[in-house]
Amino acid sequence: MxxxxxxxxxxxxxxxxxxxxxxxxxxxxxxxxxxxxxxxxETSVAADYDRQLDAKHxxxxxxxxxxxxxxxxxxxxxxxxxxxxAEFRIWHEDDAICYAMFSPGQKASSATLQRVEQFAPACExxxxxxxxxxxxxxxxPVLRRRWYQVEFLATLSGxxxxxxxxxxxxxxxxxxxxxxxxxxxxxHVIGRSRGQKRVLSQDFVTERLEIPxxxxxxxxxxxxxxxxxxxxxxxxxxxxxxIGWACEAVQQAGISPASDLLELYCGNGNFTLPLSRHFRQxxxxxxxxxxxxxxxxxxxxxARPNVRIARLSAEEYTQAMQGERSFRxxxxxxxxxAEHDFSTVLVDPPRAGVDDATLxxxxxxxxxxxxxxxxxxxxxxxxxxxxxxxxxxxxxxDQFPFTPHTECGVLLRQRLPASxxxxxx
Ligand SMILES: C[S@@+](CC[C@H](N)C(=O)[O-])C[C@H]1O[C@@H](n2cnc3c(N)ncnc32)[C@H](O)[C@@H]1O
Numbered sequence: 001m002x003x004x005x006x007x008x009x010x011x012x013x014x015x016x017x018x019x020x021x022x023x024x025x026x027x028x029x030x031x032x033x034x035x036x037x038x039x040x041x042e043t044s045v046a047a048d049y050d051r052q053l054d055a056k057h058x059x060x061x062x063x064x065x066x067x068x069x070x071x072x073x074x075x076x077x078x079x080x081x082x083x084x085x086a087e088f089r090i091w092h093e094d095d096a097i098c099y100a101m102f103s104p105g106q107k108a109s110s111a112t113l114q115r116v117e118q119f120a121p122a123c124e125x126x127x128x129x130x131x132x133x134x135x136x137x138x139x140x141p142v143l144r145r146r147w148y149q150v151e152f153l154a155t156l157s158g159x160x161x162x163x164x165x166x167x168x169x170x171x172x173x174x175x176x177x178x179x180x181x182x183x184x185x186x187x188h189v190i191g192r193s194r195g196q197k198r199v200l201s202q203d204f205v206t207e208r209l210e211i212p213x214x215x216x217x218x219x220x221x222x223x224x225x226x227x228x229x230x231x232x233x234x235x236x237x238x239x240x241x242x243i244g245w246a247c248e249a250v251q252q253a254g255i256s257p258a259s260d261l262l263e264l265y266c267g268n269g270n271f272t273l274p275l276s277r278h279f280r281q282x283x284x285x286x287x288x289x290x291x292x293x294x295x296x297x298x299x300x301x302x303a304r305p306n307v308r309i310a311r312l313s314a315e316e317y318t319q320a321m322q323g324e325r326s327f328r329x330x331x332x333x334x335x336x337x338a339e340h341d342f343s344t345v346l347v348d349p350p351r352a353g354v355d356d357a358t359l360x361x362x363x364x365x366x367x368x369x370x371x372x373x374x375x376x377x378x379x380x381x382x383x384x385x386x387x388x389x390x391x392x393x394x395x396x397x398d399q400f401p402f403t404p405h406t407e408c409g410v411l412l413r414q415r416l417p418a419s420x421x422x423x424x425x
Pocket of ligand 1: 232267288373
């Protein structure tokens, strides 16, 4: 039996999941406020939420005090049920299992275990599934045996992909039991073990985001294939607002829709597809093969023929643009950089920020939209970019309530626009 004296984390706030790493790189770990057996009242959660958002806003202003920034636009999240992904360890005591989290750096043991029954940051569909999945697997020794970790990936419409990670090879008996589980719960199941990935129906979900239009215009739907293990923005509602902000920023800045957009670190085309409505052509690049394949599907599904995507790292793209290297991956798709007339570049790098060579490339663009999940590397990069550009807009998107993490959006414009198209090679 699982000892009852262990804290039942009914409303743990959030895992300290590194915001921009792939889910598989960032195990869920326990953290922060609203943790513990008591379920916080809605009023106290709302008050705590407002306080933590104010604190993030103040921290951001202090961090960027050395730069000339405009008033920060602040986008509040739902305080709870905002995450479309969650992952937990599975803790075994005798024949019983439970969901578990461990604080960062803590060795997993009964003493450090935080039992999780419900998880307030996760969307309601994940919370509804958690007890049903646990009951079904607890009752089945084949599914339970050496089950180590579970990863949930949900969509706003309730589609659900569940990855069950094991410390044993997965055989046909496991697959038969997992197929039964999948049918009973109405979910997609993937089994993973060392060197093994058994996909029972599909290894992705399809998210539908409603992207707000400019003031007074209706929102537009976009479909996104989101593969297991690839990066996706965890807070779907906040993601809609981030994309809406980026679209509005380029329109309000008066950037010519006859010009082209370059995007680095494009993932599955999250920003690319809605932004492509505001440009003649878009060239998007991304390093992850899985994300590039999803982006190709998303381009077709959303009928965006003016978007092309190439699997290149930001560093490689910079080398190609500088004429230092040529890439078969561009030639195969008949992508000619010289045929683009880029007015704007959008970057959304991982937490490490943008490398020096790519920063120098960005400085050649009249307009830069920078989406960042790490204000510290953003601040360091802005130090460089502000040598050539001014910051016209800055936004705080609270993607990760009750964590130290803050997502930002920045629009920069070149101080002295080069004559003609400064970025045509
Ligand atoms: C913060 S995510 C943003 C993805 C996308 N813009 C979105 O909103 O979903 C960063 C992306 O950069 C990719 N990435 C990481 N290092 C990279 C590099 N050196 N060059 C290009 N892409 C990289 C990751 O695979 C990931 O998809």
